[in-house]
Amino acid sequence: MAHDHAEHEQTPEQLQVQFEQLGLLESKFEDAEEQVIRKTEEIKAPVYKERTEFVKNIPHFWTLTFEQCPPEVENFIQPTDSEVFADCFETFEVSRFELDDPKGSPKSFSLKFGFAENEWFENKTLEKKFWYRHTQDWDGLVSEPVKINWKKGKDLTGGLTDAAVKLHKARTKVADRKKETALPEYKELAKKIETSADASVSFFGLFAFVSGYRWVSAEESEKAVQKDKEALAKIKAGKKVDEEEEEEDEDPQDYQETEVFPGGDEVATIIAEDMWPNALRYYKQTFEQDGEFDDEELSELEVDMDEDDESGEEVDIRALVGKGKKDKDEPPAKKQRKA
Amino acid sequence: MAHDHAEHEQTPEQLQVQFEQLGLLESKFEDAEEQVIRKTEEIKAPVYKERTEFVKNIPHFWTLTFEQCPPEVENFIQPTDSEVFADCFETFEVSRFELDDPKGSPKSFSLKFGFAENEWFENKTLEKKFWYRHTQDWDGLVSEPVKINWKKGKDLTGGLTDAAVKLHKARTKVADRKKETALPEYKELAKKIETSADASVSFFGLFAFVSGYRWVSAEESEKAVQKDKEALAKIKAGKKVDEEEEEEDEDPQDYQETEVFPGGDEVATIIAEDMWPNALRYYKQTFEQDGEFDDEELSELEVDMDEDDESGEEVDIRALVGKGKKDKDEPPAKKQRKA
Numbered sequence: 001m002a003h004d005h006a007e008h009e010q011t012p013e014q015l016q017v018q019f020e021q022l023g024l025l026e027s028k029f030e031d032a033e034e035q036v037i038r039k040t041e042e043i044k045a046p047v048y049k050e051r052t053e054f055v056k057n058i059p060h061f062w063t064l065t066f067e068q069c070p071p072e073v074e075n076f077i078q079p080t081d082s083e084v085f086a087d088c089f090e091t092f093e094v095s096r097f098e099l100d101d102p103k104g105s106p107k108s109f110s111l112k113f114g115f116a117e118n119e120w121f122e123n124k125t126l127e128k129k130f131w132y133r134h135t136q137d138w139d140g141l142v143s144e145p146v147k148i149n150w151k152k153g154k155d156l157t158g159g160l161t162d163a164a165v166k167l168h169k170a171r172t173k174v175a176d177r178k179k180e181t182a183l184p185e186y187k188e189l190a191k192k193i194e195t196s197a198d199a200s201v202s203f204f205g206l207f208a209f210v211s212g213y214r215w216v217s218a219e220e221s222e223k224a225v226q227k228d229k230e231a232l233a234k235i236k237a238g239k240k241v242d243e244e245e246e247e248e249d250e251d252p253q254d255y256q257e258t259e260v261f262p263g264g265d266e267v268a269t270i271i272a273e274d275m276w277p278n279a280l281r282y283y284k285q286t287f288e289q290d291g292e293f294d295d296e297e298l299s300e301l302e303v304d305m306d307e308d309d310e311s312g313e314e315v316d317i318r319a320l321v322g323k324g325k326k327d328k329d330e331p332p333a334k335k336q337r338k339a
Numbered sequence: 340m341a342h343d344h345a346e347h348e349q350t351p352e353q354l355q356v357q358f359e360q361l362g363l364l365e366s367k368f369e370d371a372e373e374q375v376i377r378k379t380e381e382i383k384a385p386v387y388k389e390r391t392e393f394v395k396n397i398p399h400f401w402t403l404t405f406e407q408c409p410p411e412v413e414n415f416i417q418p419t420d421s422e423v424f425a426d427c428f429e430t431f432e433v434s435r436f437e438l439d440d441p442k443g444s445p446k447s448f449s450l451k452f453g454f455a456e457n458e459w460f461e462n463k464t465l466e467k468k469f470w471y472r473h474t475q476d477w478d479g480l481v482s483e484p485v486k487i488n489w490k491k492g493k494d495l496t497g498g499l500t501d502a503a504v505k506l507h508k509a510r511t512k513v514a515d516r517k518k519e520t521a522l523p524e525y526k527e528l529a530k531k532i533e534t535s536a537d538a539s540v541s542f543f544g545l546f547a548f549v550s551g552y553r554w555v556s557a558e559e560s561e562k563a564v565q566k567d568k569e570a571l572a573k574i575k576a577g578k579k580v581d582e583e584e585e586e587e588d589e590d591p592q593d594y595q596e597t598e599v600f601p602g603g604d605e606v607a608t609i610i611a612e613d614m615w616p617n618a619l620r621y622y623k624q625t626f627e628q629d630g631e632f633d634d635e636e637l638s639e640l641e642v643d644m645d646e647d648d649e650s651g652e653e654v655d656i657r658a659l660v661g662k663g664k665k666d667k668d669e670p671p672a673k674k675q676r677k678a
Contacts, residue, residue: 018396018397019623019626021393022393022619022622022623025386025389025390025393025619026619026620026623028386028389029383029386029390029616029619032382032383032385032386033616035382036375036378036379036382036383039375039378039379039382040375040378040379043371043374043375043378044368044371044375047364047367047368047371050364050367051364051368054360054361054364057357058357059349277368277372280361280364280365280368281365283361284358284361284365287358
């Protein structure tokens with residue numbers, strides 16, 4: 001009754017054809033998704049620009065915004081990281097740097113953090129790029145470790161960012177990625193991560209992130225994309241697609257043993273796709289209580305910042321704005337309703 | 340060093356002005372967001388249409404897709420609901436029905452479920468509409484309870500959907516919402532919910548959902564939008580905005596005591612914004628193992644469905660596809676990587 005009987009006629013071969021058609025349709029969805037990202041950036045570019053100008057005049061804007069971040073990001077911000085943010089985090093920008101690159105992807109993005117002079121590192125800017133890349137059996141974001149010039153005795157990652165940068169340099173000189181595991185830099189980083197497994201990694205470990213799977217170069221990705229296109233063209237033309245010779249490519253290595261910041265792609269995605277577009281909302285949460293702004297808090301904040309800067313002590317933003325903090329589980333789109 | 344001293348000059352009054360400017364900028368972001376939704380629907384309309392045609396030929400497409408849904412939705416699907424889905428859930432559609440309505444919002448959407456004749460209810464279609472509405476201190480999705488014509492002794496919600504429909508009818512006749520709590524229908528539903536608090540509500544309880552806050556009518560919402568617009572116009576013109584006479588409007592009532600399906604707005608949003616656009620991906624997960632399709636499973640599925648339909652027994656899709664199931668925490672965008 002519930003279903004007609006056409007389904008009973010389907011052989012595994014017919015189902016295989018159906019799955020090929022499904023793959024074709026999926027690729028159309030992907031194209032549409034890329035168009036949507038491009039159009040979204042086009043529509044939002046002027047408001048992002050206006051916001052960047054506006055927040056220049058708001059002290060601690062990005063520090064306060066990051067303090068209100070969703071739990072999936074907040075869990076990765078250690079107390080020392082908050083100290084750094086409160087002291088010297090000044091500018092922040094997300095950009096879709098491959099938007100107009102025919103070989104690139106509109107899903108690629110970068111997070112660019114700007115810092116004032118500080119006691120921890122020399123860099124004024126730390127830019128972390130995430131490239132959306134493909135392999136035959138995986139697609140997702142990969143990244144190159146970013147060198148942080150830590151001041152003496154101030155490395156919040158205990159040498160992990162440096163070791164990741166070293167491995168990456170060595171890795172790109174090895175033609176066959178399966179030989180990467182024999183590199184001394186690979187063993188060194190894997191061991192460093194293993195021995196520090198109990199300690200919470202600093203948020204700055206994100207700059208060492210490589211992949212949720214393994215490093216995928218632009219060349220490998222282009223080849224995989226090309227292969228996909230050829231298979232789709234065959235399906236379109238009604239030709240038979242060769243069954244996966246990829247089996248031989250099976251790689252049992254777990255490259256995650258050298259990943260400094262597991263889940264870094266997801267954290268970065270939440271920052272790019274939620275915090276960046278909704279930054280004003282997150283910032284406002286700092287001052288909201290029962291959905292209203294509180295003049296008293298505004299002046300308290302002003303006084304506290306005054307005192308802090310004059311005494312030369314750290315600005316403890318967390319304590320400063322703590323009382324105005326909202327339940328982190330509350331979606332930012334909604335104001336808190338009255339109790 | 341970290342911050343210049345300009346911030347020290349800011350008085351609470353200046354900060355208030357800054358917040359007004361921030362509100363203005365936020366409203367521009369909202370406009371951009373609405374444009375993005377409209378453009379997204381425009382870009383995706385052809386692929387959604389093609390998909391609707393395509394999945395007509397795939398038995399159990401929506402049942403299998405909902406079986407692969409993210410945990411935030413799956414937690415609300417009880418074993419009996421799965422039985423219903425496996426037996427008679429046939430078509431599904433999400434639409435942004437206020438996209439071109441100047442008084443409506445592109446954020447409003449409806450979930451339309453199509454069913455074959457079945458033993459539980461008479462309805463062939465159950466359509467749940469969610470309107471994006473505003474009040475002075477809250478904005479979000481509200482909905483009207485949908486009447487489900489349960490067959491005798493088959494009401495999976497134990498009378499909750501009927502009671503919610505009855506309350507809603509009575510509510511719309513009361514001019515002052517604060518008097519709603521005195522209605523016998525209000526008390527009846529509140530009591531019903533209280534006494535059934537220990538049992539898990541059926542997914543069909545979603546059709547009774549009203550709001551994460553309280554019911555907000557189109558008229559109230561329009562007034563609030565109008566008021567916001569006037570305030571923004573004043574800010575733009577550099578005029579002082581009157582300070583909230585809304586305080587008197589404080590309403591201590593917790594209308595959630597008559598909410599049959601708390602969190603229904605969030606569940607519906609995940610269905611509309613994740614499952615609907617990514618349905619092909621979720622469906623494919625049914626058959627994926629280590630990122631590959633498995634011919635054996637495809638033919639097993641076919642055989643099992645055959646047997647089931649012939650014996651007239653329930654189709655236990657969950658058991659049927661269980662072995663091909665992926666880790667629910669894995670984001671759908673990525674294929675599982677090889678172990």
